[in-house]
Amino acid sequence: MREPFEHRIRVRYSETDQMGVVYHANYLVYMDEGRTLFLASLGLPYDEVERGGHGLVVRKANLRYRHAARYGDELLVRTWVDGLRAASVTFRYELLRLQDHRLLAQATVELACVDLRRDERPPTPLPEAMRRALAD
Amino acid sequence: MREPFEHRIRVRYSETDQMGVVYHANYLVYMDEGRTLFLASLGLPYDEVERGGHGLVVRKANLRYRHAARYGDELLVRTWVDGLRAASVTFRYELLRLQDHRLLAQATVELACVDLRRDERPPTPLPEAMRRALAD
Amino acid sequence: MREPFEHRIRVRYSETDQMGVVYHANYLVYMDEGRTLFLASLGLPYDEVERGGHGLVVRKANLRYRHAARYGDELLVRTWVDGLRAASVTFRYELLRLQDHRLLAQATVELACVDLRRDERPPTPLPEAMRRALAD
Amino acid sequence: MREPFEHRIRVRYSETDQMGVVYHANYLVYMDEGRTLFLASLGLPYDEVERGGHGLVVRKANLRYRHAARYGDELLVRTWVDGLRAASVTFRYELLRLQDHRLLAQATVELACVDLRRDERPPTPLPEAMRRALAD
Numbered sequence: 274m275r276e277p278f279e280h281r282i283r284v285r286y287s288e289t290d291q292m293g294v295v296y297h298a299n300y301l302v303y304m305d306e307g308r309t310l311f312l313a314s315l316g317l318p319y320d321e322v323e324r325g326g327h328g329l330v331v332r333k334a335n336l337r338y339r340h341a342a343r344y345g346d347e348l349l350v351r352t353w354v355d356g357l358r359a360a361s362v363t364f365r366y367e368l369l370r371l372q373d374h375r376l377l378a379q380a381t382v383e384l385a386c387v388d389l390r391r392d393e394r395p396p397t398p399l400p401e402a403m404r405r406a407l408a409d
Numbered sequence: 410m411r412e413p414f415e416h417r418i419r420v421r422y423s424e425t426d427q428m429g430v431v432y433h434a435n436y437l438v439y440m441d442e443g444r445t446l447f448l449a450s451l452g453l454p455y456d457e458v459e460r461g462g463h464g465l466v467v468r469k470a471n472l473r474y475r476h477a478a479r480y481g482d483e484l485l486v487r488t489w490v491d492g493l494r495a496a497s498v499t500f501r502y503e504l505l506r507l508q509d510h511r512l513l514a515q516a517t518v519e520l521a522c523v524d525l526r527r528d529e530r531p532p533t534p535l536p537e538a539m540r541r542a543l544a545d
Numbered sequence: 546m547r548e549p550f551e552h553r554i555r556v557r558y559s560e561t562d563q564m565g566v567v568y569h570a571n572y573l574v575y576m577d578e579g580r581t582l583f584l585a586s587l588g589l590p591y592d593e594v595e596r597g598g599h600g601l602v603v604r605k606a607n608l609r610y611r612h613a614a615r616y617g618d619e620l621l622v623r624t625w626v627d628g629l630r631a632a633s634v635t636f637r638y639e640l641l642r643l644q645d646h647r648l649l650a651q652a653t654v655e656l657a658c659v660d661l662r663r664d665e666r667p668p669t670p671l672p673e674a675m676r677r678a679l680a681d
Numbered sequence: 682m683r684e685p686f687e688h689r690i691r692v693r694y695s696e697t698d699q700m701g702v703v704y705h706a707n708y709l710v711y712m713d714e715g716r717t718l719f720l721a722s723l724g725l726p727y728d729e730v731e732r733g734g735h736g737l738v739v740r741k742a743n744l745r746y747r748h749a750a751r752y753g754d755e756l757l758v759r760t761w762v763d764g765l766r767a768a769s770v771t772f773r774y775e776l777l778r779l780q781d782h783r784l785l786a787q788a789t790v791e792l793a794c795v796d797l798r799r800d801e802r803p804p805t806p807l808p809e810a811m812r813r814a815l816a817d
Contacts, residue, residue, distance in 0.1 A: 330433075336470045423706060432694075
C-alpha cells in the first residue's frame with residue numbers, strides 16, 4: 274500500500290476541554306488539515322480548488338477514539354486515499370502521539386465533489402487533475 | 410420506540426466556514442449538547458456526574474451529512490438512547506432544519522464511562538441512577 | 546440609558562478548557578451572538594444584511610475578564626449600542642452568571658460596515674434602516 | 682527593544698467563516714499559542730507550569746484588526762513581553778501575513794498568575810523561574 278501523507282500537529286490549549294484532554298470534535302479539524310495539506314503536497318492547494326469552482330464536502334465520517342490526546346502532545350496525522358470514485362473520495366486516517374507512537378484514533382472521511390458555481394451545489398466529477406493525482 | 414429528547418439550536422456565525430455552511434465538526438458539538446441536555450432532563454446534569462467521579466468519553470462516532478445547515482437556520486436535534494451496556498451507552502441522533510423539517514444529518518455516538526478519580530481513567534460501570542434512567 | 550438587549554446562553558462542554566473554565570476566546574462568540582440577536586430583534590436579521598450586500602467586520606475588541614464562567618452555568622449577555630457613526634457601530638457588553646448575577650466580563654466591540662459586493666470590501670455607510678434602528 | 686518571539690501558523694479551513702476570512706475570535710487562539718510557544722522556548726512549557734500548580738488566566742485583551750487573514754495564508758505571530766509585575770504579565774502581539782508581511786492585527790493580552798491548587802484560585806506571584814526568564 275502507498276505511503277501515507279504525514280503531518281505534525283501541536284495540540285493547542287484551546288483544543289482541550291475540562292476533562293483535560295483534546296475535545297473529540299477537534300479530531301475532525303486535524304483530519305481536515307491532513308487532507309488539505311495532502312492535496313497541497315500534490316500541487317492542488319484546496320483554496321485554488323475552490324477558486325476553480327469545485328468544493329469537497331464531507332458526506333460521512335467514522336471515528337474510533339482509542340486514547341486521549343493531551344495539551345503538550347505533538348501528534349502525527351497519517352492520511353491515505355482509501356477510495357476514489359468519479360465524484361467522491363474517501364480518506365483514511367491514523368492519529369498517533371509522536372512521543373511514543375501510540376495510536377490515538379482512526380477514521381475514514383468521505384467527501385463529495387460539488388459545483389460551487391451553482392446555488393444548489395450539485396455533485397460534479399472531481400477535477401481531472403485531482404482524480405489523477407489521488408489515483409497514483 | 411421511545412420519543413426522542415429534542416432541543417433547538419440557533420446556528421452561530423462562528424460555526425460557519427467559507428463555503429457558507431456550518432463546518433462539519435460542529436455537528437459533534439450540537440450532538441454533545443443533545444445528550445447532556447437529555448441527561449439533565451432526566452435529573453442527571455453532566456457537571457454533577459463529573460463531580461461524582463464519572464466521565465463519559467466518546468469512543469466512536471459515525472456521522473452521515475445529508476444537507477448543509479446555514480447561518481440563520483434554527484435546528485432541531487433529536488437524541489435517542491440506541492444501546493446501553495454496563496459501562497457504555499450509545500446515542501442516536503437526527504438533526505433537522507426547523508423551517509422545513511428537512512433531515513440534515515444522522516449520527517450515532519458511543520461513549521464509555523470512565524473513573525475520573527484514577528489517573529489512567531479506567532472503564533467503570535455507569536452510575537446506577539444513570540443506567541436506570543437511560544434504560545426507561 | 547436605553548435598556549440593553551439580553552439573551553441567555555448555556556455553556557457548552559466544548560467551550561471549556563483544561564483549567565475547567567470557559568476558554569477566553571469563546572466570550573467573543575457569545576458577544577457576536579448578542580449583537581446578531583439584537584439586530585434580529587430590531588427586524589434586521591444579520592443573514593439578510595449580508596444578502597443585501599453589507600457586512601459588519603470587527604475592527605476593535607476590548608475585553609475585561611473578571612470571573613470565570615463554567616460548564617453548567619447559564620449566562621446572561623447584555624448588549625448595548627455604545628456608539629454609532631456613519632460607517633461603524635460600537636457595542637458594549639456585560640456577561641453575567643444567571644444564578645447569582647455575578648459580573649463575569651465586560652467588553653466593547655467596534656465593527657465597520659463594508660461592501661461585500663466588491664472584492665476589496667471597502668468601508669461603506671451602514672444601511673439606513675440599521676442606522677435608524679440602532680440610533681433609537 | 683528585545684526581539685519578539687516568532688512562530689508561523691497555517692490558517693485552517695475550520696477557522697474561516699462565511700465571509701471568507703478568519704473568524705475574529707481565532708486571533709486570540711493564535712496569540713495564546715504565541716505565548717505558550719514563547720514560554721516553551723524559555724524552558725518553561727506551559728503544561729509543566731500547570732502541573733507545578735500555577736495557571737495563567739487572561740484578565741484583559743485588546744485587539745485591533747487591520748486586514749483579514751484568509752484560508753491559504755501563512756501567518757507570522759510576533760510575541761513580546763510588554764509588562765511584568767509580581768503576579769501578572771502582559772504580552773504584546775503583531776500578526777502578519779508572511780507572503781507580503783502585511784500587518785493584519787495587533788493586540789495586548791494581560792494574564793494573572795493564579796494558584797491552581799486552591800479551589801478559589803487566588804492570585805499568586807509568578808513562579809520565580811518564569812519571572813526571571815520573562816524579565817530578561
